[in-house]
Every structure is written in structure tokens, then in C-alpha cells.
Amino acid sequence: MESRGMDLGSLEITGGVPLHGEIRIQGSKNAVLPILAACILGEGVCVIENCPQIKDVADTLEIMRHLGCQIQCAGNTVQIDASGVSTFETGGEEAARIRSSVLFLGALLGRMGKAVLPLPGGCAIGERPIDQHIAALRQLGARFYLEEKITADAADLRGGQVYLGMPSVGATENAILASVPAQGETTIFHAAREPEIDELCEFLRRRGAQISRTPEGDLRILGGRRLGAVRYRMKPDRIVAGTYLLAAVATRGQVAISDFPCQELNALTTVFHDMGVSTICGEDRIEVNAERPLRALPYLETAPYPGFPTDLQSPLMAVLCRARGESQICETIFENRFRTIPELQKMGARICAEGRCAVVKGVPALVPAGLAAPDLRGGAALVIAALQADGTSVIRNTGYIERGYEDICRDLRALGAEIRWSDNG
Ligand code: EPZ
Numbered sequence: 001m002e003s004r005g006m007d008l009g010s011l012e013i014t015g016g017v018p019l020h021g022e023i024r025i026q027g028s029k030n031a032v033l034p035i036l037a038a039c040i041l042g043e044g045v046c047v048i049e050n051c052p053q054i055k056d057v058a059d060t061l062e063i064m065r066h067l068g069c070q071i072q073c074a075g076n077t078v079q080i081d082a083s084g085v086s087t088f089e090t091g092g093e094e095a096a097r098i099r100s101s102v103l104f105l106g107a108l109l110g111r112m113g114k115a116v117l118p119l120p121g122g123c124a125i126g127e128r129p130i131d132q133h134i135a136a137l138r139q140l141g142a143r144f145y146l147e148e149k150i151t152a153d154a155a156d157l158r159g160g161q162v163y164l165g166m167p168s169v170g171a172t173e174n175a176i177l178a179s180v181p182a183q184g185e186t187t188i189f190h191a192a193r194e195p196e197i198d199e200l201c202e203f204l205r206r207r208g209a210q211i212s213r214t215p216e217g218d219l220r221i222l223g224g225r226r227l228g229a230v231r232y233r234m235k236p237d238r239i240v241a242g243t244y245l246l247a248a249v250a251t252r253g254q255v256a257i258s259d260f261p262c263q264e265l266n267a268l269t270t271v272f273h274d275m276g277v278s279t280i281c282g283e284d285r286i287e288v289n290a291e292r293p294l295r296a297l298p299y300l301e302t303a304p305y306p307g308f309p310t311d312l313q314s315p316l317m318a319v320l321c322r323a324r325g326e327s328q329i330c331e332t333i334f335e336n337r338f339r340t341i342p343e344l345q346k347m348g349a350r351i352c353a354e355g356r357c358a359v360v361k362g363v364p365a366l367v368p369a370g371l372a373a374p375d376l377r378g379g380a381a382l383v384i385a386a387l388q389a390d391g392t393s394v395i396r397n398t399g400y401i402e403r404g405y406e407d408i409c410r411d412l413r414a415l416g417a418e419i420r421w422s423d424n425g
Contacts, residue, residue, distance in 0.1 A: 020415060026240055028234055028235055031200065036057070036080070037060075037107040042181075056098055059097060060094070088112035090115075095117055113157070114153040124374060135165065136164060141154050159182045159224075163190065175191075176211070184223055193304065197219075242309070247383070247417075259285070269281055276292055297320060329360065338358055346371065370396075371393060
């Protein structure tokens with residue numbers, strides 16, 4: 001599966017065009033990554049439809065091939081036969097490169113009773129420790145030896161009470177991946193509530209697992225059940241959907257997203273309401289119309305689901321650069337997720353960051369500039385900023401954007417944007 005676009009390429013964007021139209025959204029990156037890890041559990045061939053063709057998926061499939069999986073890709077359909085999995089070491093530089101490789105910790109313990117992975121480094125947005133992952137897996141019987149690699153073994157993974165110290169998405173997913181094959185019942189207390197977690201559970205149920213969410217939001221798993229084959233279609237990516245809706249609002253356009261569960265973006269539609277954007281939320285469709293001037297947001301903080309998603313913080317900041325008045329955004333999830341600010345300031349944005357909060361004073365216009373994507377969602381934020389500027393901006397380091405957006409150029413052109421890939425990196 002090849003990712004779209006060019007690693008060292010760049011994007012050329014001529015702004016000032018209000019986006020109009022209706023599009024569908026690629027499959028979810030943050031749901032498919034744990035689901036791919038889940039494919040090494042049990043028997044039977046897993047077929048994943050609507051799988052996004054993004055770099056993180058391509059890297060994950062490389063890890064799975066290294067483990068012994070037979071993988072066939074045809075467009076957005078991936079077929080995985082994990083019967084040949086023969087090693088518990090992820091190896092390879094892909095595992096060191098992508099943070100989500102840590103999800104093979106739970107899956108390999110579940111499949112092989114042992115796991116050896118590179119220590120997942122921090123990344124652009126923060127240190128990204130895995131203490132919650134380790135604590136959760138220890139509560140299921142795993143033992144850890146942390147030298148230059150993560151080495152874990154669990155001769156007999158057993159179900160039990162897993163208490164997460166915080167609603168970590170990845171730690172919740174690792175606990176699920178290990179407790180499904182473990183003998184006995186597991187309850188995961190303070191489990192994360194992101195829709196991607198529920199999609200992982202739905203995928204595993206379709207294979208035969210018994211997983212339910214209690215009214216309090218905890219996860220209950222009856223482990224040790226046989227997992228069989230499945231053909232599963234990925235749901236749309238809520239962060240990609242939110243990015244494109246923010247791009248529509250930034251350009252004062254009118255855009256709809258079809259076949260999308262509007263309620264997954266309630267936190268964003270609440271923000272749109274506060275900014276004076278008319279939003280129509282249907283059963284499986286969402287439409288925004290931002291033809292009026294945008295109001296600033298006096299205060300907003302990111303939070304675990306159902307709070308405002310940290311992954312849309314930078315894209316929202318790019319929109320607030322031209323809202324009327326002063327906005328304040330506080331990033332409570334990651335410690336280094338304001339790296340887009342210096343790039344936005346090159347375009348004339350008035351932003352001042354103090355610790356975890358940033359104050360954005362709206363300006364009438366942004367000017368085009370040569371920009372460098374600092375990370376995945378920061379890159380998407382720069383695209384949104386460039387769509388507002390009167391003139392042509394160039395964004396390099398587009399490899400970050402390709403990690404999560406199948407083809408941001410194709411999607412935004414479908415809404416009328418003047419954007420193209422270019423090879424002057
Ligand atoms: C997932 O990352 C997503 N990635 C992130 O999306 C998303 O921003 C994040 O959840 C929060 O929603 C994938 O699903 C592949 P966490 P994850 O564990 O699991 C700290 C994107 O742009 N923490 O909920 O790593 C951690 O440092 C990416 O698509 C610990 O301290 O998120 C962070 O500050 C970026 N110890 C906070 O918790 C741990 O053991 C949230 O992390 C684990 C996490």
C-alpha cells in the first residue's frame with residue numbers, strides 16, 4: 001500500500017476561495033491502527049475495507065509482514081492472514097518510527113505470550129510515555145524488562161481488574177488487546193471513551209469477542225473466546241472530517257460531509273455554534289455554512305472525549321487567526337502542541353503562547369508565506385491558514401500530513417480549493 005503524495009514534496013495553496021461542496025471521508029487512522037494490531041489475535045483471515053492509504057498504515061503493515069503476516073492490498077481493502085505469525089519481536093525501523101507500534105505490546109502478549117519492541121520515542125508533540133500501558137498490562141499478569149528495548153512476557157495472561165490512572169487511548173487499547181485472549185473476565189476502569197475505542201471493540205465483537213461498556217463507561221471483557229475471520233468496513237475519520245469542516249469555516253464557505261455520524265463531533269459543532277457558524281447535524285450528515293464573520297472563542301480547552309479533541313486544536317487555532325476578537329485555547333493533553341504558532345505568525349497571525357495556553361487576537365487577513373509543517377495536525381492547520389491567505393503559500397515537510405490524510409490535496413480540490421502537490425521541497 002503506497003501512501004499518496006511525495007515525502008519530500010510540498011503543497012502550493014492559493015487562498016481566498018470559499019470552499020463549497022459535499023464529500024465523504026477516508027477511513028479512520030486512529031481506529032484502523034489498533035484494529036490492525038488486533039488482526040494478529042485469533043485465527044481466520046481479516047479483511048479491512050475502507051482502510052485509509054496513509055503512511056502510518058503502510059508502516060504498520062510492514063511491521064505485520066515482519067511478524068509473519070501474509071498481507072494483500074487492493075486500493076482501500078487490506079487482507080491479513082496472521083496464521084504465520086512466528087516472532088514476538090517487532091524489529092524494523094518502522095516500529096521505532098511510529099508511536100502506534102506500541103499497540104503490538106498487548107497484541108503480541110496475547111498472541112505469543114511475549115513481546116519485544118523498541119522503546120517508542122517521543123515525537124513532535126510530546127514525550128509520549130507508556131507508563132499507563134505497562135501498568136495496565138502488569139495488572140493482567142505481564143512482566144516487563146526495560147533495557148534498550150521493551151521486553152515483556154506473560155506466560156499466563158489472566159483477566160482481572162485494570163485501573164487506568166488516566167483515560168489514555170493507547171493504554172486502553174493495549175489493555176483490550178491483551179484481555180481479549182486472556183482467560184477470565186477483565187474490567188478496565190477509567191477506560192478512554194474515544195469513538196476509535198468503541199470501533200476496536202466492535203471489530204473484536206464481530207470476530208467473536210465478548211466486550212461491553214458499562215453505564216459508567218468502564219469496559220468489561222470476557223476473555224479466552226475464539227476469534228474468527230471477519231470482513232470489516234472502517235468508519236470515517238472524525239479528525240479528518242473536523243479538519244475539512246474547519247477549512248470550510250476558515251474560508252467562509254459552505255460544506256457538507258455525507259455518511260458521517262455527526263454526534264462524534266459534538267464538541268466541534270458546539271464551538272461552531274459559539275463562533276456564529278450555522279451547522280446542520282443530520283443522522284449521518286453534517287453541514288456548515290460560515291458566510292457570516294466569525295466570533296472569537298473567549299476560552300476553550302482540549303480534553304479527552306467527549307471534550308474538544310486535541311487533534312483539532314491546531315486546525316482550530318488557524319481558523320481563530322481571523323475571528324473577530326481575542327480567543328484563548330488551552331492544550332491539556334500534550335505538552336508540545338503549539339509548534340504551529342511560529343509558522344502562523346509568519347503569515348501575520350497575532351498569537352501569544354503562555355505555558356499550556358495561547359491567546360489569539362484575530363486579524364483581518366493572513367499573508368501567504370513559505371511554511372514548514374511541524375507535525376501531522378500542525379501541517380493540516382497550515383493548510384487551513386494558507387487557504388485563507390490572499391496569495392500563494394508553499395508548505396514543505398508534507399510527509400507529516402501524509403501520515404494521517406490520505407490525500408488532503410484531492411479532498412480539498414473537490415471542495416474548490418486551489419491546492420496542488422509540487423516537487424520543490
Ligand atoms: C491517541 O494517542 C491518538 N493516536 C492521538 O492522535 C490522540 O491525540 C490521542 O490519542 C489523544 O486523543 C492514535 O490513536 C494512534 P493518550 P495516544 O495515551 O494513545 C499521556 C493524531 O494526531 N500518557 O490518550 O498516545 C500522553 O503523554 C494523534 O492522530 C501518559 O502519560 O494518546 C499524553 O499527554 C496524535 N502515559 C496523554 O496521556 C501513558 O502511558 C494522552 O495520551 C500514555 C499516555
